[in-house]
Amino acid sequence: MSLNDLSRRSILKAGGALVGTFAMPAIVRADPKEIVVGGPAGAAKYFNGDLFPVLESKLGIKILYEGSNSLTNLQKMQADKAAPKMSVVIMDDPVMIPAAAEGLITPMSTKAIPNLDKLVAGAIHRDGLWANYQKPWAGIAFSTAKLAAAPTSWTEMYDPKYAQKIIVPSLSNTEGFWNLLVAAHLDSGKPYAEAQYDVDAGFRKLKSLKANLLNVYTNAPQAINLLEQGEAWMIGGQFSAYTLIRKAAGSPVDLATPSDGAFAMPSGIAKVTGGPGGDLADAFIDAMLGVDAQSILAAKAFVAPTNPAAPKPAGFPDSATLFAPDWAFVAKERAGWVERWTKEMS
Amino acid sequence: MTHAAAQAPAGKIVDRDRSAALAFLAPSLLFLLVAFVTPLILLLGVSLAGPSGLSLDAYGKLLGTGYYLTVIWNSLRLALLTTIFALAIAYPAAFALARARGMVRTALLTCLFLPLAASVIVKAFAWTILLRSDGIVNRILVGLGLIEAPIRMIFTETALIVGSVNIFLPFMILPIYAVVTQLDRRLSEAAATLGAPPIAAFLKVTLPLTLPGIIAGVALVFSLSVSAYVVPTLLIGERYPTLASTIAKAYLLARDPQFGAAAGVALLVIALIVVTLSARLAGRENSR
Numbered sequence: 001m002s003l004n005d006l007s008r009r010s011i012l013k014a015g016g017a018l019v020g021t022f023a024m025p026a027i028v029r030a031d032p033k034e035i036v037v038g039g040p041a042g043a044a045k046y047f048n049g050d051l052f053p054v055l056e057s058k059l060g061i062k063i064l065y066e067g068s069n070s071l072t073n074l075q076k077m078q079a080d081k082a083a084p085k086m087s088v089v090i091m092d093d094p095v096m097i098p099a100a101a102e103g104l105i106t107p108m109s110t111k112a113i114p115n116l117d118k119l120v121a122g123a124i125h126r127d128g129l130w131a132n133y134q135k136p137w138a139g140i141a142f143s144t145a146k147l148a149a150a151p152t153s154w155t156e157m158y159d160p161k162y163a164q165k166i167i168v169p170s171l172s173n174t175e176g177f178w179n180l181l182v183a184a185h186l187d188s189g190k191p192y193a194e195a196q197y198d199v200d201a202g203f204r205k206l207k208s209l210k211a212n213l214l215n216v217y218t219n220a221p222q223a224i225n226l227l228e229q230g231e232a233w234m235i236g237g238q239f240s241a242y243t244l245i246r247k248a249a250g251s252p253v254d255l256a257t258p259s260d261g262a263f264a265m266p267s268g269i270a271k272v273t274g275g276p277g278g279d280l281a282d283a284f285i286d287a288m289l290g291v292d293a294q295s296i297l298a299a300k301a302f303v304a305p306t307n308p309a310a311p312k313p314a315g316f317p318d319s320a321t322l323f324a325p326d327w328a329f330v331a332k333e334r335a336g337w338v339e340r341w342t343k344e345m346s
Numbered sequence: 347m348t349h350a351a352a353q354a355p356a357g358k359i360v361d362r363d364r365s366a367a368l369a370f371l372a373p374s375l376l377f378l379l380v381a382f383v384t385p386l387i388l389l390l391g392v393s394l395a396g397p398s399g400l401s402l403d404a405y406g407k408l409l410g411t412g413y414y415l416t417v418i419w420n421s422l423r424l425a426l427l428t429t430i431f432a433l434a435i436a437y438p439a440a441f442a443l444a445r446a447r448g449m450v451r452t453a454l455l456t457c458l459f460l461p462l463a464a465s466v467i468v469k470a471f472a473w474t475i476l477l478r479s480d481g482i483v484n485r486i487l488v489g490l491g492l493i494e495a496p497i498r499m500i501f502t503e504t505a506l507i508v509g510s511v512n513i514f515l516p517f518m519i520l521p522i523y524a525v526v527t528q529l530d531r532r533l534s535e536a537a538a539t540l541g542a543p544p545i546a547a548f549l550k551v552t553l554p555l556t557l558p559g560i561i562a563g564v565a566l567v568f569s570l571s572v573s574a575y576v577v578p579t580l581l582i583g584e585r586y587p588t589l590a591s592t593i594a595k596a597y598l599l600a601r602d603p604q605f606g607a608a609a610g611v612a613l614l615v616i617a618l619i620v621v622t623l624s625a626r627l628a629g630r631e632n633s634r
Contacts, residue, residue: 071598071599072598074598075597075598098601164498170583170584172584172595172598172599213585214498214500214501215500215501215583215585216583216584216585217583217584218579218583218584219579219580222471222474222580225471225474226474226478226500229475229478230480231478231479231500334599335599335600335601335602338595338599338600339595339600341584342413342584342587342595343413345584345585346584346585346586346587
């Protein structure tokens with residue numbers, strides 16, 4: 001057939017075939033047994049390796065996990081607000097707050113998610129807009145190859161003998177707040193409950209940490225890697241779900257609980273407003289709050305379960321001793337703190 | 347045949363050629379319009395959209411605050427140093443590549459192209475391993491007796507420039523290499539025959555002839571390094587804020603799209619200036 005022989009019918013046939021070819025993957029993608037879950041990149045390994053295969057076989061679904069940081073996931077949700085791709089989102093509490101304010105997450109009900117009723121007090125926020133599915137704890141991560149004993153106080157990070165040996169998280173990362181809080185406490189002498197609002201004192205004290213800083217990280221795996229290599233000796237404000245996983249894998253690192261305070265890092269799970277597969281999202285969230293999933297998380301990620309029927313990991317500090325800050329205040333002020341932090345710490 | 351009669355068919359042919367050229371160009375023009383021009387107009391619009399209408403506040407903050415001027419300077423300094431060091435390494439490397447033959451040329455080209463296949467993240471991480479206190483660079487320097495004890499290299503500006511030059515080097519070598527392969531070696535030989543010393547022959551003959559490649563390489567490397575985000579983030583971190591990291595923070599943390607867009611426009615203007623200057627210089631060289 002020459003080009004001149006092309007008829008309207010043959011063009012239509014070819015067009016139909018083309019549309020069919022390109023439409024097929026869309027039909028496959030639209031499989032109702034598949035949901036997209038957005039969450040922290042740092043959790044991808046134990047989610048995909050240990051947890052999701054169990055949930056997939058239990059629920060008969062395919063879970064597509066998009067690992068990123070909480071703020072990036074928030075940005076994605078905003079961009080896709082008209083046609084969300086994610087069904088469920090897993091983020092830190094301070095990022096859930098703006099997501100809730102912008103209507104990006106939708107209330108969950110105990111009728112669709114019965115395990116909500118079984119969680120410890122304080123794990124459900126804003127009448128079910130999000131729930132904490134786990135609580136890692138934060139302290140000082142340290143190199144067991146470089147330090148003979150675990151740091152016992154946050155003041156140790158300020159000792160001049162650790163010049164250029166300390167890494168801290170950026171305030172852009174949720175765990176970065178612990179250093180500001182501790183600095184405010186050390187400078188003002190106030191208890192954490194009051195010191196958390198004395199941000200000026202925190203910044204004043206943090207400036208004296210600059211000489212000891214090897215780096216301020218936004219990329220947690222890179223920081224942990226430097227600790228494992230012995231290039232950094234301590235990471236202030238690190239949490240169990242990163243450090244203790246590496247310790248369990250045989251790396252010379254550990255997580256210290258300073259006598260002057262360790263902290264609770266609540267991680268939330270929520271249903272995306274208008275997200276696809278609503279029933280699947282409910283089933284997935286219910287499973288995440290169930291005993292089986294929480295037991296796996298406790299064992300593999302060293303986090304405290306929020307379902308009391310699941311066992312706490314060995315060595316987890318007494319939850320009553322872990323300070324939980326005013327996350328609403330943190331969420332409201334963080335952008336300004338980050339700008340100030342970048343100006344004063346760079 | 348009158349003059350007018352002879353002109354008419356020629357005019358028609360020109361018109362037909364123009365129409366054909368436009369028809370061929372149309373898909374790419376449409377793509378450029380949708381994928382580049384529209385987002386740029388939107389970016390400019392967002393940078394001027396204040397809470398209560400048209401506002402230049404974001405530009406005022408960017409250009410009127412000492413801290414943000416430092417941020418702009420950091421980006422420019424990173425791009426300038428990367429471009430200078432990349433050029434210094436790439437120029438002789440391009441000649442070596444062009445003059446090499448057979449297996450040697452294949453091996454050199456493989457060395458040039460293979461790193462392009464590796465992710466920037468992997469390369470940046472690799473530098474943090476090489477430059478750490480017990481890394482190979484410190485060991486070599488101690489072994490050679492150049493330093494007594496390992497020195498801190500990671501998370502310094504030196505590490506940033508070293509990593510950045512390494513990552514962007516192929517983009518400098520390739521355009522220069524493309525020009526050098528076209529260079530007629532007899533021209534410098536002729537200059538020597540006419541009594542020009544090697545330096546004079548290089549400055550008067552070789553360098554001007556390879557200038558288009560240098561200009562293209564400089565424009566590419568400068569534009570890539572001035573807007574780099576991953577490389578500074580991994581190699582020096584937050585203590586070296588750049589325009590790219592400022593944009594990310596404005597959108598992700600401060601939730602201030604106007605300021606983020608203004609920083610994006612500033613980055614674009616810097617890149618545009620460099621590309622326009624390069625194009626002008628290249629045009630001048632071609633017209634000689």
